[in-house]
Amino acid sequence: MKIEKKYLILNPVCVFVGTWLVVLLFDRIYGLALGEPFYPFSMSLLYLAVAVLLCWTAGFVCASFIPAPYFRVRNPFNLRKLASFYQTSRIFLACMLFALVVIGADHFLWVGPGFLLPDGVMQYRIILTMEGGSPKFPWVSLFNFFFFFYPAFIASWAFSTERFRWPLFIAGLVCFCMFVYLSTARSAIFFPLLLTFFVILQYKFRIRYFAYLFLLLFTLFGAIGALVGKAGFDKIFFYILSPIHAFDLIFSGAIHYAPGFLSFRIFHPILERLDIVQASLVALDNINTPMPTNVFTVFGVYFLDYGLWGLLCFMFFFSFLSALVYYLALYRHSPRTNVFCAMSYVLIVLGVFYDYYTSTFFIFFAFFYIQLFFPQASTNHWKPCSRGNTQSALHTFHYK
Structure with missing residues (x-):
């Protein structure tokens, strides 16, 4: 029924919130140290942050009510x-x-x-x-x-x-x-x-x-x-912080930015041939924050392609998928499910820079590579509790 507190910390919501809190903390430190080198955030970004957080949390909660036995089914992609x-x-x-x-x-x-x-x-x-x-x-x-x-x-x-x-x-x-x-x-x-x-x-x-x-x-x-x-050590803050400032300029309407269709890059050749979308440029144009950058967080990709409501829907969907992988790793706790779960966390963290869910080929191929090269045998660190087979994933684990 109860998961140890340290493992409750390591879930998609906490990783998402923790990542962006660290970014905002670095932004304050960098701004105080160098005299506010970036343009200030707009109020519209604050409202969006609240909406995104609600959608991300809702996606995780929805996945938590899936009955536990669904996470124990045999892997069809083994x-x-x-x-x-x-x-x-x-x-x-x-x-x-x-x-x-x-x-x-x-x-x-x-x-x-x-x-x-x-x-x-x-x-x-x-x-x-x-x-x-x-x-x-x-x-x-x-x-x-x-x-x-x-x-x-x-x-x-x-x-x-x-x-x-x-x-x-x-x-x-x-x-x-x-x-x-x-x-x-x-x-x-x-x-x-x-x-x-x-x-x-x-x-x-x-x-x-x-x-x-x-x-x-x-x-x-x-x-x-x-x-x-x-660039050396002093530029790491710029690489971390400039994308969110670039997205703020796009979202607030301070600049007009139209790089073409960005998401689902693997399908671009088909979509272009059907004349459905105009694929993105190979090298994206820079956005001055005032320092130039051509990345604008995971939010920028889906906002430019689908608008505000599309962005919120994708955040809900990605949170839901991350939660499914999280509970799968808790049930099986095998090298394979653990690396899947870890990869979902990495995608959340790298969202600080750009979208790695649908805008790269690598993640699609990695799914099959992991199936081939990571064992699925359980290490038995986790065991289901004995209160029946219909409980949700939210109430299913004792830690040995």
Whole structure:
């Protein structure tokens, strides 16, 4: 009937509210330290925040009344039952090594012998992002899953009863660091670390882990930026805060911004061919906050595409889905359901920057990859209570 208090904290509503409270706290600190570098928030944003919070809470509450047995049904998408973490870790390592060879070859073909030097890495990024270049081997992005989910896979393995293999861990960690260096994309840091963080919290919740996460993100964010000649430590606040200020300018009507259709990017070719929508630009125009940015939170995408009511409906729907995954993880508490739950939390946090629910291919593919490469066997940390089979998920758990 009762879930331990520390696990009540880790739910979609608390993660959503906590994320945006941290953003607002950083906004105040940044503003006081630098003399209000952003335009002030409009009152209309405050009213929207209340409406979004109500919709998000309503979505979670609605999912909470689904009868508990529905979360115990057999998974119809169980594509593979893996024998061990050890076997799967070798698959991860082989795929990462292969992908690094291909990525390195692509860098070499564009830049030349100095492709591993910081200047060569930055030159490659400039060619692809500013000069209209494209990778020679675009299909290699299908292997990004193995890099993005490797730390979470290792965390799941470490909390399992299976013997941990340190040589495989070290080799995989070297591959992961090399991928982050060659990509120079901060998403290569944010997504894996946040995913691993939320996976760990489902096994072992400690408040100090939040401090470790912030310290690690700040350090790696600045270090990679300095290594490849991009903005360093002092710009992390700008990356975190500018999207919500950009969205405020759009929502309040202070600027006119029409980048085209943004959501459900995977269906853009079909929708364009049917002449239903005009797809978004490859590189979005900057919004001056007054500092320029071309991202405007998860809210901006659905507000621009569907208006205010559409935005609120999508917030309700995403909260409902997050709650379903949350209760599924509580019932099964397996490596597979835990990483699904962690991924739903990561999408909430990354909503500070942009929409990652429907605007990227990666999440659609990740669903099938997780089915293949994360075991579904229960670790039996959770057990259903014995008060019948018709209780809702809200009243179903005792913690051992």
